[in-house]
Amino acid sequence: MLDPLLLIAGAADFVSPMARVALGDDPAGLLPARQQMALSLGWHIILACFGVAFPAMIFVMHLIGIRRNDSDALLLARKWAKVSAVLFAIGAVSGTVLSFEMGLLWPGLMGTYGDVLGLPFAFEGLAFFVEAIFLGIYLYGWDRMPPKQHLLMVLPMAVTGVLGTFCVIAVNAWMNAPVGFDLVDGEVRNVQPWAVLLNPDALWQFLHMWVAAYMVAGFTIASVYAVGMLRGRRDRAHRLGFSLAFGFASVSAVLQPLIGHLLGSRLSETQPAKLAAFELATETESPSPLRLGGLLIDGEVRWSIDIPYLGSLIARNSLTEPVEGLSSFPVQDRPPVNITHLAFQSMVGIGTLLMVAAVVFWVARWRRHDLLVHRWFLRFAAGSGVLAVVAMEAGWIATEVGRQPWIVYGFMRTPEAAGENSGLWWLLGATAVVYTLMTAGAVVVLRSMARRWRSGEIDLPSPYGPEAQRPHGTGAPEPEEVQR
Template identity: 50%
Template sequence: MHPLAVAATPADLLAARLQMGLSLGWHIVLACFGVGMPAMTLIAEWRGLRTGDPAYQLLARRWARAMGVLFAVGAVSGTILSFEMGLLWPGLMGRYGQVIGLPFALEAIAFFIEAIFLGIYLYAWDRLSPRQHLLAGIPIVIAGIASAFFVVAANAWMNQPTGFDERHHRIISVAPWRAMFNPATPPQTVHMILAAFMVTGFGLASVYAVAMLRGRRDRYHRLGFALPFTIAAVITPIQIVVGDWAARFVAEHQPIKLAAMEGVYVTQSGVPLHVGGIVVNGHMRYALEIPYALSLLAHGNPFATVIGLNTVPPTDRPPVNVVHLSFQVMVGIGFALLALALWWAIVWWRRRRAPASPWFYRASALAGVGAVIALESGWVTTEVGRQPWVVYGILRTADAVNPAPGLVVGFFIVASVYVVLTIATVYVLRLLARERPVPVAPQEYDADESGAS
């Protein structure tokens, strides 16, 4: 334990970790829509202005209103997170706040820019010229992506702490820019931003896929499905390449995390890749093994050595099954989404139209939920895989937690808040889905269709 670190009971430590995990897991979904939805809304608006198509115009209006609701709720959960960072983890923020404070400050600036222009975008729609209104949405897109970048850069620092020296338990020679642009920042930020567009694209498309399965095949619903699905489908293969880049980075800089992801206990060369399986008594069971594949994927050499969990004491190992299974879920769903994207691409290339099979739309209806599960699984892999360190190799999670009693009570209070927020958000979004924000031609959209999504 660090000489200046604090201590907490195991129950309070668990409660703090659960509370932070719940808050991050809840907020990250809204953050994804905050990154991806402004761009998709602007594309719909731009297409509507260029073609005069009322379907695009209606999509832009509807998505903008939903975007405003999600932004407001995300601001609430983001505020909760900002308080939790200081209240739950004083050992982290009190000691290293001066090192990682820069990305949080820049994220706040990006948030305010996004809020200002979102207000203009929503409330000046009919007061600005169409061109001016479209331009007013561009800062929302930039600020949303920048906000995600800064937050993930702070998390990347926790995986690869740089930009400071520590002597006699004192932080010296702080270099905030070097800390923010640490070695983990490029793969983590790119991976997360692409994931945000995938979650948004497949999430929006899934709503219209359900409507199309119910027989609503008018132009509004076809475009509502095709626009976000196409964006997500194009990004999916790119994301898999970036995921490989991120995994190679982990193999080089966090070999114990990689060992947990693959359930490798003994350091060896020519290591197989495990598909599925669980760890039982220190051995991987029930997995499909692909010979030499892990060594090849991690190091570009089928005979390369992969470091095992046995190289560190048990107290320095993450919970292997949690990390391994979450990683397997993320990768499995990622390839399932890739298969769905290829289905779309092949049919479009051969027939110049969307797939007609109801099975395609059934799969697409599940893709939104699948993308969210993959996102959460990836986040669990990243965060739990770093344990027991909150700052990798330097500060343990147990030494950073608030020693004050009562954190268990706080967890249940915060969990109740998120239950209320979830119910309220779903209720408001369903109300918005039933309203018609702009007049549309009755011959194209009847009242039943316009309220479907």
């Protein structure tokens, strides 16, 4: 399940929001609402990646086990399904929290555009319930269903994960490029729900997030097996688990730059101010350079490395077309430049590093050189999951902070969507406590599962109830058991 990624970077401007709240210019609920959404969505999106990508990985591992009669692969599929269930349960809790937060934190948005956003959110909810149903069937079906029929139970999980992702990403894409309604005297009229769901940016933004989900899930799972191999557990199951997860992540890492480029090339038309912040372009230059690093301080770019022509080539697919500079936009319509620029470059830099590492690994394997015997590579692989998460979070920070000061681009500014409830700070504190407890609980449960699996236990023994096998084959309890 993937919920609305609306304001994942709540601290969109480190100074001015706090200053404006202090002066009374913005609603009292604006700053706590920003921080609440940053916490909730930044935390939930990690779990959402596993909901999107894990079912496909489980399907492939299970298929390998059936076709090759591979007990290691079947055992891994069974373990992965249980891990997926734990993550799904926690994600359901955080997703429910987000459902309430949308109306509570942003009454102006939902009050005005609720009818516009209703259809995609409804479809996402249906997709979530179907995914939950088939996850339960798949978990229960081990040793109870015919192998091929049992395997097919994974497919609805994978499909509904993709559909749910598309629906919510379509909402976010609509917020960046609103379509499908008329605004008459401040009221929304003539809503076209399907135009909202299938808006022009939805496909590319969905592909970008979908591939990112496979990178996060793939590299994170591979990192777990890399840590195990660093600790001496170099059995076939560890190598198989690493290879399959790293394979999914590798394909995604190679595809992501192309998808990101195609998505970013639309910004010059849809959100030129965001593109200017990405490129740290203060003035319109032809051709525009590519600026690596750097900060905008007192209106001047400092500490950047400028590469001529590459800015125009990457952003505009031309050697001469300029990137429109920030000076072309009113000050009040410019996004927070430094955080947008640094987040964007962090995403690109980490993504490039992971892509190179993936290519090196598979080229070395093709040349019959096993990098898994080298501790330096295993150390990098052990950290690749964290790197993938950081890259994904940085990408969403760049996307959402770069849209500021708009929550619905060109139609509604973020302060207009917030309410006057200053008590939201208490909600933020409570949410932080709940998420901390859920994180700790997830870590405890997953570590406990891993310890049992290493000791040879696959299923947790039941502390009560009938035993799996009874004497004499009757299934009835013995007299001694009745007395106990």
